[in-house]
Amino acid sequence: MFDHPEFDNHERVTFVRDQASGLRAINAIHRTRSIGAGGGVRFRTYNSEQEALTDVLRLSRAMTYKLALSGLPHGGAKTVIIGDPRTEKTPELLKAFGRYVDSLEGVYTCAPDVGTTTEDMDTIGEVCRFVLGKSDQGGNTCVPTALGVFNGLRAVASHVFGSDDLTGLRVAIQGAGGVGAHLAGHLADAGAEILIADIDTAAAEDTAARTGATVVGCDEILFADADILSPNALGAVFDKESIARLKVKAICGGANNQLAGPEDGDRLRDRGITWAPDYLVNAGGAIAAAAMAGVFSDDEAHAKIDNIFATTREILARSANHKVSPDVAAAAFAQELLAKAP
Numbered sequence: 001m002f003d004h005p006e007f008d009n010h011e012r013v014t015f016v017r018d019q020a021s022g023l024r025a026i027n028a029i030h031r032t033r034s035i036g037a038g039g040g041v042r043f044r045t046y047n048s049e050q051e052a053l054t055d056v057l058r059l060s061r062a063m064t065y066k067l068a069l070s071g072l073p074h075g076g077a078k079t080v081i082i083g084d085p086r087t088e089k090t091p092e093l094l095k096a097f098g099r100y101v102d103s104l105e106g107v108y109t110c111a112p113d114v115g116t117t118t119e120d121m122d123t124i125g126e127v128c129r130f131v132l133g134k135s136d137q138g139g140n141t142c143v144p145t146a147l148g149v150f151n152g153l154r155a156v157a158s159h160v161f162g163s164d165d166l167t168g169l170r171v172a173i174q175g176a177g178g179v180g181a182h183l184a185g186h187l188a189d190a191g192a193e194i195l196i197a198d199i200d201t202a203a204a205e206d207t208a209a210r211t212g213a214t215v216v217g218c219d220e221i222l223f224a225d226a227d228i229l230s231p232n233a234l235g236a237v238f239d240k241e242s243i244a245r246l247k248v249k250a251i252c253g254g255a256n257n258q259l260a261g262p263e264d265g266d267r268l269r270d271r272g273i274t275w276a277p278d279y280l281v282n283a284g285g286a287i288a289a290a291a292m293a294g295v296f297s298d299d300e301a302h303a304k305i306d307n308i309f310a311t312t313r314e315i316l317a318r319s320a321n322h323k324v325s326p327d328v329a330a331a332a333f334a335q336e337l338l339a340k341a342p
């Protein structure tokens with residue numbers, strides 16, 4: 001464990017097993033800060049336990065950076081529950097996980113992530129005090145997340161095109177789910193030209209009808225002739241092959257873990273494509289969730305979501321000045337902030 005390439009002095013890594021319900025989970029707490037650690041619960045299949053461990057170590061570290069860059073007082077953590085959520089997720093399994101989280105007495109607060117829903121947080125909340133994203137707390141956070149991505153995208157436009165006025169800029173959106181659809185609304189209001197794709201054709205067509213976007217095929221969206229690409233569906237969209245085919249000048253979207261590996265940040269930079277770190281621009285949901293939990297007021301949450309614009313600009317400027325990828329610049333900036341407020 002201590003020699004694992006993704007191990008970054010994580011404070012705790014716990015393998016959680018409940019034989020009766022079949023629960024197999026790994027909880028990684030990267031850092032606990034003044035009020036503990038927070039992070040989502042990802043429920044998915046993995047090819048191996050090693051792959052799950054790698055994922056949770058990377059995700060929990062990114063969570064620390066996300067929270068620090070957004071001015072939240074939590075450290076980062078993450079959980080992966082190993083299994084197919086469509087067939088293996090049961091109330092018993094979720095409650096077994098909830099009992100584990102509760103036993104940590106607030107050191108870790110969990111929230112939804114890929115493969116878990118508001119309803120799942122309600123089930124966990126039956127036995128656990130330390131859970132966000134329940135239906136009585138406002139549920140889905142895609143609205144504030146989309147606003148944060150929009151702020152990040154304006155910052156990207158001002159860095160790359162010299163103005164945050166999006167009028168006439170062509171933005172290609174992958175995914176018309178909660179985040180992608182709301183982002184399209186903001187972009188339409190700002191006068192951008194929108195291309196959108198979703199494997200759920202009806203979702204893409206609904207958004208197009210509401211925003212004037214043009215629906216394009218899922219195979220085409222990443223490689224569309226556009227100014228900015230906004231991935232709001234899957235992770236690991238940028239690897240050696242896809243990066244070689246991109247036509248855009250910049251990327252800013254809400255999907256988590258867009259880079260297949262850290263070297264892909266350099267590949268984008270080498271191609272002259274500006275990438276806004278996903279864990280920075282998609283923090284609006286985490287900020288709103290913290291406000292719902294009473295960590296700070298709604299006004300403070302709005303200010304922090306607005307501030308994604310300034311932080312994105314700062315990181316892109318540092319990336320350009322120091323000749324490193326925005327990923328590296330963002331991690332260094334987060335570490336500076338953590339050193340000031342451990």
Ligand SMILES: NC(=O)c1ccc[n+]([C@@H]2O[C@H](COP(=O)([O-])OP(=O)(O)OC[C@H]3O[C@@H](n4cnc5c(N)ncnc54)[C@H](O)[C@@H]3O)[C@@H](O)[C@H]2O)c1
Nearest residue numbers: 141142145175177178179198199232233254255256282285
């Ligand atoms: N909701 C939040 O608050 C939040 C916060 C941070 C990060 N994120 C991330 O943002 C992304 C979007 O989140 P969401 O809440 O909108 O999820 P969602 O499930 O509502 O939407 C995702 C959409 O992507 C579509 N999709 C899947 N594969 C696709 C493909 N190959 N091509 C095109 N479309 C495809 C799905 O059909 C779906 O409509 C996810 O990666 C999520 O992890 C979300």
